[in-house]
Amino acid sequence: MENGSLYELLGVKSTATTVEIKAAYRKKAMKYHPVSKNPNDPEAHAKFQEIAAAYEVLVDDQAREMYDQYGLDGLSGGGGGPGFSPEDLFEHLFAGGSFGGFGGGGGGRRKRRGSDSTIPYEVSLQDLYQGKTVKMQIEKTVVCATCSGSGGKPGTKPKQCSRCEGEGVIMTTRSVGGANVGFARIACPQCKGSGMTIREKDRCKKCKGEKTTKEKKRLELQIEPGMPDEYHIVLHGEGDQEPEMTPGDVIFVLKCKEHDAFERAGADLLAHVRITLSEALLGFSRVVLTHLDGRGIRFDSRAQEGGKKIYKSGDTVVIRGEGMPIWKKDAPRRASGAPVEKGDLFILFEVEMPDEGWLDTVDVQALRAMLPPGKPDLQASIVDEAKFEPSDIALFGDGDDAWEDDEFDETEDTQCRNQ
Structure with a gap:
């Protein structure tokens, strides 16, 4: 990517202030958010990530200075890169949060939101015309009731995760367009973002230290008369649960079956x-x-x-x-x-x-007398009797590829010339 492209992603000038950059990100993130604004656009998520990555660099004074001086190559060795995921950035901005932790240093663990579950649901045109209440059962992840999401037996104490040293996040490089643009924080895979781990012998017997279990949940889906095809019915907070996380949503996407009439x-x-x-x-x-x-x-x-x-x-x-x-x-x-x-x-x-x-059941001559007369011949100096056979209009044009001139050269000038 060319130098200056991060500014172009956010739609700001290279002289933009931090306030202008934040305002531009709010506008772009809202426009390209893959869940709330573009649930059916497969390219929205990638665009959303690029916008967030550009923001991470430009909002950090040190990373921005390095980028302005050396471009993306100046960030490939690290040293820039604030460190929230694009989703965290979006949530943080529109929740009115502070950006004080972006300058570096451990920002600590933050309460996060679980991912949404999207489920296609097939409906008939009659369902969309009259409306319908659907009761169904789904399997979802819930916080373990036995250990209340701690993952350990009663009375056991978790210890600090050795990989993230209790931070719940680890640093990794982030790339945009194939070039590294600095560091970003991701949830620690060893402790799953909690910052703490439990010894195997002290783990909860029900969830085996996973902190969550599976259970069946009955849901009610209300299809209202006139709802459009591909409409998203959102059941807020009915998604999978994880400790210290807000549950995501269950999103049913209506898929209307073809009707016979x-x-x-x-x-x-x-x-x-x-x-x-x-x-x-x-x-x-x-x-x-x-x-x-x-x-x-x-x-x-x-x-x-x-x-x-x-x-x-x-x-x-x-x-x-x-x-x-x-x-x-x-x-x-x-x-x-x-x-x-x-x-x-x-x-x-x-x-x-x-x-x-x-025709065998009617008097053809009497029928001809009742019907409007046929049309007269068109005038022509020469008349040929047509020899025909039944055909299909779908075959019209199939013979276009049969014509070929061995002497034709596409590289030559084929424009008609006056003789």
Whole structure:
């Protein structure tokens, strides 16, 4: 990465003050936060980490001076690098915390937040139309009840971790774009961030010193009418537990299954309805589809245009207020007893042509006399009789690759020239 790129990541000038750098980080971190703002963007987490790494360097006077003088190469040997993870930085900034511990020296252990659990949940279009309450059971990590999360037997005392010397964190190099930009703190893998360890013989028999166990937890998932596909239902604090950590969330991501009769676009629904040739020509009145709540929808083609409308394949009508519930407006309306506001239902007609056997059952000459006459010939000086065979429109264009000129050279100028 070129010198100055860390400033560009935060969107500040090289002369920016510490206050301006902190303000820029707040804005960028909020925009690219992978959980709260961009849960479906796989690139958001990497961008979030790059922004946090740039902030770690530029907010530290010593690291920033070294970076300004030597670029990223000046940081590769250590000596910069404050030391919180990007998630810690975000939490610290928006919790109104102090940055006094960034200058170096042990900042001590901080209360952290557990990771979130994201679970895809498959729903039908009927579920999203009518709403549904789902009770389910999941397995989650909880703090061991026997040792209250200490990991040891009653009366035993843990000792200081030899690897992190009780700090709960160890230093490691952090890199952005393949180049080291200094040190960062990570949770000590030996004591898992607690700073203390317990001898094997003194460990809790239930959790075996792990401080946590697994248990089944019943959860209730409320799917509200009109919720969109891919919506994230967040159950706050229902994630895995760890000692001295705030539990994360359980996030259910709704995945709507394809429906046989309806397509959805926002609050609107689309249904394809097939009608016969006689219905298209002479009109019809019948139940053309079953709605998502089980109601039959009757359509009378003669109710419009004096009953003389002839329907063709591709003709569309709309029934106002028969689409999906408009989710954000639905809850207060239901609470007040008012009718639920909905989108629209579009019906796309397709005319079914009779098969060849039908011609054997009718008087063809009489039918021809009743139908509109055929079109006349187009004028042409020479007329060839077409020899044809059945085909498929999907094959159109398949022969493009068959043409090849052995003398054609892509490097030559192929522009047409006047002769």
